[in-house]
Every structure is written in structure tokens, then in C-alpha cells.
Amino acid sequence: MSYRVPFVNPSEHYRRLKAEIDCAITDTLAKGDLVLRQQLRDFEEHLAEFVGVKYAVGVNSCYHALHFSLLAAGVGPGDEVITVGHTFAATVSAIVHTGARPVLVDVRDDYNMDPEKLVASITPRTKAILPVHLNGRVCNMGRILEIAQKRGLAVIEDAAQALGASFGGKQAGSFGLAGCFSFYPFKSLGGLGDGGAVTTNDAEVARLATLLRFNGEDRQTGEFHYHGYTALLDNVQAAVLDVKLRHLPSWIEHRRKIADLYREGLEPYGDLRLPHFFAEGYFDSFQNYVIRTRRRDELRQFLKEQSVETLIHWPKPMWEHRGLGLGNPDLPETESICKEVISLPMSAETTPQDVEIIVSRVRDFFASREMLARTIATS
Numbered sequence: 001m002s003y004r005v006p007f008v009n010p011s012e013h014y015r016r017l018k019a020e021i022d023c024a025i026t027d028t029l030a031k032g033d034l035v036l037r038q039q040l041r042d043f044e045e046h047l048a049e050f051v052g053v054k055y056a057v058g059v060n061s062c063y064h065a066l067h068f069s070l071l072a073a074g075v076g077p078g079d080e081v082i083t084v085g086h087t088f089a090a091t092v093s094a095i096v097h098t099g100a101r102p103v104l105v106d107v108r109d110d111y112n113m114d115p116e117k118l119v120a121s122i123t124p125r126t127k128a129i130l131p132v133h134l135n136g137r138v139c140n141m142g143r144i145l146e147i148a149q150k151r152g153l154a155v156i157e158d159a160a161q162a163l164g165a166s167f168g169g170k171q172a173g174s175f176g177l178a179g180c181f182s183f184y185p186f187k188s189l190g191g192l193g194d195g196g197a198v199t200t201n202d203a204e205v206a207r208l209a210t211l212l213r214f215n216g217e218d219r220q221t222g223e224f225h226y227h228g229y230t231a232l233l234d235n236v237q238a239a240v241l242d243v244k245l246r247h248l249p250s251w252i253e254h255r256r257k258i259a260d261l262y263r264e265g266l267e268p269y270g271d272l273r274l275p276h277f278f279a280e281g282y283f284d285s286f287q288n289y290v291i292r293t294r295r296r297d298e299l300r301q302f303l304k305e306q307s308v309e310t311l312i313h314w315p316k317p318m319w320e321h322r323g324l325g326l327g328n329p330d331l332p333e334t335e336s337i338c339k340e341v342i343s344l345p346m347s348a349e350t351t352p353q354d355v356e357i358i359v360s361r362v363r364d365f366f367a368s369r370e371m372l373a374r375t376i377a378t379s
């Protein structure tokens with residue numbers, strides 16, 4: 001189904017950058033630079049500079065960035081790693097695949113880890129904390145780092161949705177032992193397919209990720225140091241991501257303007273809760289624009305009929321997917337979020353006109369529901 005207002009618009013994204021992307025691809029292909037070449041090194045250097053760390057290591061997904069970072073932190077069987085219940089399954093799978101036990105805690109109303117719930121979940125087995133900077137907003141890293149330092153715990157940041165977001169002037173992915181990014185096509189910095197990176201100031205973490213992504217082999221010496229994985233960020237992808245990284249600051253500014261337009265149009269309206277969480281020091285990159293209403297399912301159906309595409313991140317708590325084998329951790333905020341959230345169109349290509357259409361449709365929805373309620377009350 002094609003929508004009048006699509007959630008994202010990858011063909012328009014490509015159209016705008018066609019000359020630069022085509023040039024990066026053909027140049028890389030013409031040189032025969034397919035694996036571990038200069039384009040990857042350049043991108044890693046620029047990404048590290050952007051995040052404000054010493055090293056960036058390109059891998060084929062945020063999943064692998066998380067997995068390698070946890071291994072680098074020494075996480076393994078018998079350990080516990082604390083993360084949030086409200087995240088994508090890959091965060092938790094990365095913990096499970098180290099042999100450690102994921103401990104899920106609840107989030108606050110900004111969708112990020114509740115530091116006090118974190119404190120209550122620490123046990124002698126806890127080895128690491130894995131905060132997730134959801135929707136382009138950094139977690140309360142001041143408090144989380146304080147807790148981690150006091151208990152001697154490693155912090156691995158899931159920054160899949162937060163490249164370019166910051167807190168206290170520090171970028172997502174620069175707070176903990178390692179930061180983990182995703183370049184899945186619909187992320188703020190999206191590639192041509194799957195991609196990711198580890199960012200770190202720790203030379204040993206960078207070295208381990210570099211070995212593990214290439215089957216454990218040191219490419220200089222040919223020595224295999226570990227049983228590793230095939231998880232490299234492809235060179236062509238790196239060349240394209242390097243082009244796009246130069247545009248990222250202006251895309252984030254655009255996202256922030258779109259978010260402001262949504263706020264102007266929708267606040268205060270119906271029982272809507274908007275994702276503007278005023279607090280000192282936060283710079284949100286609006287990977288997603290997530291609103292909350294108890295009428296979420298009805299609203300989504302209405303918007304679909306009006307040709308506005310929306311998504312739900314995520315419609316049921318992770319532990320209800322029986323195949324994941326997670327016990328019910330009893331997280332009331334996560335449960336109500338799953339029933340109430342809906343993500344509105346948000347990308348570098350979302351236009352003010354798109355927002356105008358969406359805002360007016362959302363307002364129509366609530367106005368018609370209010371009229372219906374009044375008619376029922378007076379009849």
C-alpha cells in the first residue's frame with residue numbers, strides 16, 4: 001500500500017543524494033576496494049571524531065556491536081546484565097548470546113532506563129549495565145555512571161537510535177566503556193542495508209571488536225586470536241555512510257524542527273502525551289517521534305484510512321514473545337507504553353506539509369471522538 005504521507009521515504013532520500021552516493025559507490029567499485037580498505041578507515045575516523053572518542057570499529061549491525069562490546073567487558077556465563085524491558089529484541093539477544101542472564105528493568109516516561117529501578121536490580125552477579133538511548137534521547141547518564149562507578153560495573157550504551165543526541169555536551173556512545181550504533185537503513189544515519197559500529201576510548205575494546213568482526217584474525221600478522229565472527233562493515237557501505245555522515249547534523253536539525261511543528265500542532269490535545277521532556281542538558285535527535293494515547297489502536301486505524309503511515313515500537317512487551325524464553329519481569333510502565341505508543345512519520349524527508357496533514361488528521365480524530373462522546377452523553 002502506498003501512503004500519502006509515508007513513515008519514511010527512502011527513494012526521495014536517495015534522489016536528493018544521488019550524485020554523491022553514486023560517486024562514492026562507483027569510485028569504490030572502480031578501485032576494487034571491497035573489503036577492509038581506506039573507505040572503511042576514513043569512515044571510522046570520521047565517526048570517532050563525530051562521537052568524540054578515540055576509536056570507532058565498523059561492524060555489520062548494532063547487534064554485533066553490542067555482542068562484541070559485552071564480550072570485551074568480560075561478560076559471560078553466570079553473569080547478569082541489566083537493561084530495559086522497553087527495547088528492541090537485539091539488545092537482549094546480545095546479552096543472551098554471551099551466556100549471561102538479561103535482567104530487565106522498567107523505564108520512565110521518557111522511555112529510558114529508570115536509574116532507581118536499576119539500583120534495586122543490582123546483585124553480586126551483575127557485571128554490566130546496558131542503557132538504551134531510545135528514540136534519539138540520551139538516558140540519565142549522570143546518575144547511571146555514578147551507580148556503575150560505585151559498584152564497579154561496566155556500562156555499554158545501546159545508542160542504535162541516538163547518533164548525534166547528547167547529554168551535558170557529551171555525545172551518545174561516548175559515556176560508557178563502549179557505544180553501539182546501528183546503520184540500518186531507517187536510522188538517522190542509515191546505510192544501504194545492515195551496518196553498525198562500536199565506539200570507545202579503550203584501545204583493548206577496539207582491538208577485540210576489530211578481531212572478532214574478522215573471524216578472530218589479526219590482519220597484519222595472520223594470527224587467529226579467538227573464535228570470531230564474520231561481521232565486518234562492508235567497504236562500499238562505509239563509503240556511502242561517510243558521505244551521509246557529513247549531512248547528519250543538518251538532518252538532525254531538520255528532525256528537531258519537524259518535532260517542534262508536531263508540538264505546536266498537537267499540544268495540548270485529547271489525552272495525547274508528546275515526546276518533549278524538558279530537562280537541562282539534553283539534546284534530542286528525534287530518531288522517532290513517539291506520542292502516547294489510550295486510543296492508540298483506533299487512532300492508528302484512522303490515520304491508515306487517511307493514508308498516513310505510522311508504526312508501533314513495540315506492540316507487546318518482549319517477554320510475551322514466548323520464543324525468547326524470558327520470564328515476566330513485571331514492568332508496569334513498559335506494559336502501558338506498549339498499549340499506548342504510536343510513532344508518527346519522522347525522517348530527513350518529512351516535510352512541514354506532511355506535518356500539517358498529520359496534525360489536522362489527528363485533531364479530526366479526537367474531535368470526532370469527543371463529538372461522539374457528547375452525543376452519547378446527551379441522548
Ligand SMILES: Cc1ncc(COP(=O)(O)O)c(C=O)c1O
Pocket residue numbers: 060061062063064087088090091132134158160161181182183184194195196
Ligand atoms: C534500540 C535498538 N537496539 C539495537 C538494535 C539493533 O540494531 P541492528 O538492526 O543494527 O542490529 C536496534 C534496531 O532497530 C534498536 O532499535
